[in-house]
Amino acid sequence: MHADTTTIVRLDGVEKHFGAVRALDGVDLNVDAGECVGLVGHNGAGKSTLMNVLAGTTSPGAGSIVIGGADLTGAYGVAAATRQGIRCVFQELSLCPNLTVAENARIMHPSFSGFGWRRRAGALIVGKLDEIFPGHGIEAGNMVGDLSIARRQMVEIARAFSVTDTPAALVILDEPTSSLDAHVANQLLDYVRRFIAGGGACILISHLLGEILQTATRIVVMRDGKVVARRPANEFNRTTLVSAMGSVVEERGEHTAAATSRRSSGEPRVRARPAAQTDKLELLAHQGEIVGLAGLEGHGQKEILIGILQARKRRSDMAYVEGATALVAGDRQNEGIFPLWSIARNIGIRSLKSLRTGALIDRTKEDDLAAEWRDKINIRTPDLNNGILSLSGGNQQKTLFARALASDAEIILMDDPMRGVDVGTKQEVYNLVRREADKGRTFIWYTTEMDELDHCDHVYVFRDSRIVADLARDELTEERVLHSSFEPEA
């Protein structure tokens, strides 16, 4: 097979916008048979969106999709992707836990039907598992919900590579080794090399740069919804790869140079250690400080915020906290707002104790509190009794800030609160946070945006649910954050 001359996928100028966020901003990508494309980039670079476009679960706003030589722009969806042999292993597990391994194989391969399908599906998936992960110890009849996370991941990978009446032309692996141990991860990477040698193609997304450098034949670097570099893998090394992921240096230099460490001495208000932490590093936050939590999304930042939040109510091994806490949620719809309530009630809910007259909530006090904070942080609404959904996303987020700041909390925890918020609102909130910090409040701020770390006095970088770097303000550079976020060796 003259594999290396056949293009499997070609994307031209693909765009996808979610509101104001340009998740993909004109991406060109082509993948040939016989190559493994390593896809790297920091949070929000657009990797997941790109993958969803290829899987057919997201349709792009603009641009063309050509698969196997046929222009499928506009006609591309899950069914077309399956037909063309484009398979995905998503980062979150997507097997049915209530079905057996064989039955899960059947979900993906409709061709298994009729008498004896169970045996054939089981033979297929176990055969593939034997091929990729010899010694896996999984049986076709095992209930997926009973398997360990690592084994579920193995089943999902084997399922993506299995072939029935549709080929497996391109397999996209999104952080496939995140729950595999080193031995099993190497089995997978070896298989990927064999797979592409046989004329298949892979896209590999991983935060372990070693894996990418070892396995990929070509590396594509994304930033802010664009492809910023694409070169054969052997022209990259770890350092050049990390610097390709960072933004242009001159944009940022002055901030960091002028900054001085504001870390105060004395007793910390918050002291926390992730459960998985093996060394001595711990998170400290003093009065009047803004502490940033950085690293790739999903590497334990949220867990430590929740740990700190709960430490006040029950004794926690994870955190010691001195003072009341309040959380500003980033996932507004699911964790933040009460969609049926008015703006005023959404603000007052964290301060009910001080709003009471006797056993009842005093509406005048609630309205006064809301009015005070509307003016302080400029929530744009004619009437605070309007429903919260009448506000724009940015103003809803401000309402959540008002809820936390209007409370008696001295420690404000922020869970990536600026997701999908417009630039103007962001600036207002940054200033507000700084003012409140100067008044003595402590902020612990998990952010996926590199720029926001500039507003922090101290930054902790997380990787694999651990703190891996403890950077004072004057030590903070984008390169150091990136270096710590991506593991040196696989």
Place this chain on the structure above:
Amino acid sequence: MSEGAPSTTLLGRGYAWSTSPRVLRSLLPAFSLAVILIAIFYLQPRAMSPIGMKLLFNLAVPIALATIAQMFVLAVNDLDLSIGAYVGFVVAVGSTMLSGGLAGLPLLEGLIPDPAPWIFTTPLAGIVVLAAAIGVYALLGAVIQLRNLPSIVVTLGMSFIWAGLAVLVLPTPGGSAPTWLRGLMTLQVPIVPFPIVALIVIGLVVHLLLMRSAYGAVIRGSGGNPRSVARAGWSLVRVKMAAFGLAGLFGVLSGLALLGLTTAGDANIAVRYTLLSIAGAILGGSEFVGGRVSPIGAVIGAATLTLANSFLTFLRLNPDWQIGAQGAILIIVLALRVLISRGEVRN
């Protein structure tokens, strides 16, 4: 996370009996049934005869069918609050149109010329109406999926519609079951009483349909992880239509079985079936969410509930207390299940 549909282990080849709590859990429905049966035999030794067994298990057949209907809906993470009213509607249609055609409708009495032409007396009318009812069920599944509506609300509303239609078809108790139906439900089988044979057949057929067939895996999978099923290219609308359609079909079978036993119809005969079917399915090892269901467990659960009723009668308990006592039995069995599940988690 590690709770499973127990009865997949009963017939499946190569299923691993991984943990002992799982074995315990899968045996719990059968164990509860055995305990109640033994208690009944102790109180009333005469029940231990073929006739006695037949009387004990007779009413379990329609309840088991209704429980199976409920289980199909549970398999796709929904709940059917209309099944009792629906079974009542089927009974009403069965006792009128299915035996006497349109002329059997009390509503039309006196309006049909005598002697009635063929078109007014053919039982085909009943078959058409029942088929349409199944179609309505499938349609409900589609609406629930497409509009993202809570099934509880939709089926609660439907329960009033079915109940109203049933009263319209059969305003006062009466009518009569078609003779073939009466014949079927009083069938004589050598050695083993008919209801027990029927229960076993129902359990096995549905097991094959839902637990062993290729599309059955997709239905259950859409209860376990709908996103994954959709990502694999399946239409969730069709899956829901299939699950609800099957529920409608088994609701029809339940109504017909009940009519065959009672021989005359009553629109309100099956009001209690809604809660009985939910309790029976859960008792048999199904879960409200997650697509974990068990047809054989559902049949055993339905039989257990029916027997619990007889058991309380044999106890000569004041009827006022019976429903409460039935609830107590349910709570005890479910509490046992929670205890076993805890053991499972610890493992």
